[in-house]
Each structure stands twice: as C-alpha cells, then as structure tokens.
Amino acid sequence: MAIFEFKLPDLGEGVVEGEIVKWLVKEGEPLAEDQGVVELMTDKATVVVPSPKKGKVLKLHGAEGQMAKVHTPLVTLEVEGGAAQASAPMTTVQAPIAAAVSTPAIAAQTMSAKPKSDAKVLATPVTRRMAREHGLDLGAIAGSGPQGRVTKADVLSALSGNGAMAKGPQLSAHSAKTWAPMAVQVGDQRIPLRGLRKRIAAKMVESKFTAPHFTFVEEVDCTAMVALRTRINAQLKAAGDPSKLSYLPIIAKACAAALRKFPTLNANFDEAAQELVVKGSFNIGVAVATEDGLLVPVIKAVEHKSLRQIGDEVEQLAKAVREKRAKNDDLTGGTFTISSLGQTGGLMATPIINHPEVAILGVHRMRERPVVRDGKIEIGNVMNLSLSFDHRVIDGAIGADFTYALIKYLENPELLLLEMT
Numbered sequence: 001m002a003i004f005e006f007k008l009p010d011l012g013e014g015v016v017e018g019e020i021v022k023w024l025v026k027e028g029e030p031l032a033e034d035q036g037v038v039e040l041m042t043d044k045a046t047v048v049v050p051s052p053k054k055g056k057v058l059k060l061h062g063a064e065g066q067m068a069k070v071h072t073p074l075v076t077l078e079v080e081g082g083a084a085q086a087s088a089p090m091t092t093v094q095a096p097i098a099a100a101v102s103t104p105a106i107a108a109q110t111m112s113a114k115p116k117s118d119a120k121v122l123a124t125p126v127t128r129r130m131a132r133e134h135g136l137d138l139g140a141i142a143g144s145g146p147q148g149r150v151t152k153a154d155v156l157s158a159l160s161g162n163g164a165m166a167k168g169p170q171l172s173a174h175s176a177k178t179w180a181p182m183a184v185q186v187g188d189q190r191i192p193l194r195g196l197r198k199r200i201a202a203k204m205v206e207s208k209f210t211a212p213h214f215t216f217v218e219e220v221d222c223t224a225m226v227a228l229r230t231r232i233n234a235q236l237k238a239a240g241d242p243s244k245l246s247y248l249p250i251i252a253k254a255c256a257a258a259l260r261k262f263p264t265l266n267a268n269f270d271e272a273a274q275e276l277v278v279k280g281s282f283n284i285g286v287a288v289a290t291e292d293g294l295l296v297p298v299i300k301a302v303e304h305k306s307l308r309q310i311g312d313e314v315e316q317l318a319k320a321v322r323e324k325r326a327k328n329d330d331l332t333g334g335t336f337t338i339s340s341l342g343q344t345g346g347l348m349a350t351p352i353i354n355h356p357e358v359a360i361l362g363v364h365r366m367r368e369r370p371v372v373r374d375g376k377i378e379i380g381n382v383m384n385l386s387l388s389f390d391h392r393v394i395d396g397a398i399g400a401d402f403t404y405a406l407i408k409y410l411e412n413p414e415l416l417l418l419e420m421t
Contacts (some may be wrong), residue, residue: 002079004079008049043352053079054079151272214388218385219384222383248311257337269357295332336357358396360387368381385403
C-alpha cells in the first residue's frame with residue numbers, strides 16, 4: 001500500500017481557492033475513483049471535486065467553512081502501490097455547477113515581507129478612501145492586482161478577516177481580526193456563516209459600501225396590467241394550455257422599455273477603470289429565494305423575447321437555482337435587477353444594488369386601494385415600487401424620471417407593443 005496526497009486541482013480560470021462547504025467522505029472510509037470528495041464554493045460557483053484514485057481516506061485537510069487553496073493537499077489516501085505518491089499535474093475540475101453567485105471575483109492574496117508606506121502602495125483613489133474610512137493601513141495589505149496593486153476586493157477581504165495581511169501590526173479597529181469573540185449564554189446557538197450565505201454577506205457589504213445608495217419610492221396603478229394578465233391567462237386556458245403568466249414578465253418588459261429611454265441605468269460600473277459601461281442589451285436579473293439564500297438568475301436580451309418566453313425562462317431558471325443546477329452563465333451578465341417578494345412584499349423597502357449594476361427595482365405587494373380617475377374615486381389594484389440607484393453615476397432627477405417612465409408602461413402595458421421589438 002502507498003500514501004497518495006490528492007491536491008486540490010484547478011477550479012477554473014482565475015480561481016485559486018474555494019471554501020469547504022461540505023465534506024462528502026469521512027476519514028477511515030473507502031473511496032471510489034471519481035467519487036465526490038468535497039463540495040467547494042468559489043467566487044464563481046459551487047463544485048463537487050471528485051477523487052482521481054480509489055483508496056481509503058486517511059486525512060481530510062481542512063474543516064468545513066475553511067478555505068482550500070489550489071495545488072495544496074486536500075485529501076490523504078491510502079492506495080494500492082509501493083511508494084508514496086502525489087497527485088499528477090493539476091487539471092481543471094469539470095464537476096457540474098451546483099449553484100453560482102453573481103458576485104465579482106475576490107482574488108486570493110499573497111503575503112508580503114513587511115508593511116509598505118501608504119504613499120508607495122499602488123491603489124486607486126477609491127481603494128485608498130475605503131481603507132482610510134475603515135482605519136486600514138494599505139501598506140499592511142498584500143495586493144493581488146498587477147505589480148502588487150491593492151484592489152478594492154483586497155480591502156474588503158481584509159475587512160472580512162479573509163485577506164492576507166502583510167506582517168506587521170493590525171491598525172484597523174474595524175478589521176474582523178480585531179474583534180473579540182462574543183460571549184454566549186445557555187440556550188444560545190452559534191450558526192457559522194458558510195457557503196452561499198457567506199458569499200451573499202460579502203456581496204452585500206461590497207455593494208452597500210462601494211455604491212452610495214439612494215432609494216426612490218412611488219406607487220403604481222396596476223389595474224390595466226391585472227386586466228392584461230387576466231385576458232392572457234384566459235386565452236391560454238381556452239387553448240388548453242395549463243400554464244399561467246405571472247406579472248413578472250410584464251414588469252421585466254416594462255423595465256427594458258424604460259431602460260431604453262434611460263440607458264445609463266442599464267449599465268455596470270467598472271471600479272478599476274472608474275467608468276460606467278452602458279450595456280447594449282437588456283439583461284434583467286430576477287432575485288430568487290432558495291433554501292441557501294438569494295440568487296439572481298438573468299434573463300438575457302429581454303427586449304427580443306415575448307411575455308410567454310420570458311415567463312417560461314423565469315420559471316425554468318428559478319427551478320434550476322432551487323435545485324442547484326444553474327450554470328454560471330445563468331447567473332452572470334445582468335444589467336438591471338428586479339426583486340419581488342410577491343404577496344409578502346410589504347409596502348416599501350430599500351433594496352441593495354446588485355453590484356456592479358447601478359440600479360435595482362423592488363416590487364411590493366399589490367392591494368386594492370381607492371384611486372382617482374377622471375375626478376372620480378374608484379377601486380384599483382395598486383402597489384409600491386422601491387428603486388435604489390448608485391448615486392455616484394445616477395442623479396436623483398434621473399432616478400425619479402426613470403421610475404415614472406416605468407410606471408407609465410405598467411399603467412399602460414399596451415405601449416409595450418409599440419416600444420419594443
């Protein structure tokens with residue numbers, strides 16, 4: 001028998017580490033060739049890493065919740081053979097994607113020999129401001145960018161306690177490494193932040209800290225939209241089609257029409273270049289709740305799809321993310337996001353932008369309310385919209401004008417037939 005050190009193979013271009021979400025084997029257990037060993041979450045996807053050999057598990061390197069580095073020992077196996085072995089040259093894991101998170105990649109850090117002075121550190125003004133406002137010494141953070149440049153992701157990683165800090169004193173009172181453990185009482189329960197929930201937490205911190213949000217709220221009379229949906233579903237039923245159209249495809253189509261009039265909202269913000277990238281297509285993300293957290297599958301090129309096509313795609317992608325079958329491409333490339341809680345949507349909210357996008361729409365519960373039409377009070381179907389914008393690139397007047405353009409299409413959905421192709 002021989003000892004075989006199975007090292008973590010490449011997980012994809014630019015991915016150098018992954019969080020151990022769940023071990024699929026235990027020490028002392030037999031392991032078959034190609035059997036799944038561990039479920040790892042990277043900044044791009046969750047993958048199952050298979051074993052290249054048959055053997056017995058002697059040691060698992062790392063605990064659930066910890067980070068595993070590419071090309072470092074993952075599992076020690078006892079295998080047939082006469083001498084100790086190491087895993088062959090690394091090849092990229094081709095395991096199916098279980099789920100993915102629409103988050104910018106956070107690169108792994110490299111250790112520096114000693115802190116550098118802030119003046120000599122390569123970093124953008126935004127990165128310097130972030131570090132300064134959080135009391136971080138840029139010279140104590142190892143940069144992952146070109147020529148050792150400290151990036152915004154490096155600062156966020158340092159704040160979360162995951163980044164590699166150069167040797168030297170920790171100067172930040174906000175750094176996670178300076179927090180003392182919280183005392184617990186009898187009956188308290190500690191729940192580790194792991195996997196998708198941990199990625200979502202990092203994403204929310206990054207978005208809220210990076211983009212100065214402002215939120216605009218207005219109500220919309222949905223009576224015409226309700227009538228349109230009712231007619232469409234009646235026609236589907238008469239044709240023997242059991243499917244039903246939800247309001248979401250109509251809202252997505254209206255968003256695309258309004259975004260066409262306000263293209264700077266259909267954009268991503270390039271932090272490195274400090275440039276607004278206005279997108280040529282309307283790729284609408286739809287927030288979907290799963291048992292692990294919120295994921296945002298993206299409906300590509302909404303402007304070229306029918307309400308029926310959008311509805312079918314939303315249903316298929318929502319099912320895929322809940323069953324952890326979504327591909328990375330399904331969850332990336334968004335230009336604008338819709339977040340809706342349906343009947344539990346409440347009156348209003350302050351949705352957090354899906355960075356690097358610059359705007360997000362929160363859709364709230366529809367209720368019957370009194371409305372005034374032609375000087376008369378009638379009962380209408382009314383709901384509130386909450387839109388958050390990145391105030392660095394979107395002024396309040398633009399955000400308000402976009403909101404009213406969107407409301408115009410929702411209150412007069414027949415206009416969508418004239419505006420979109």
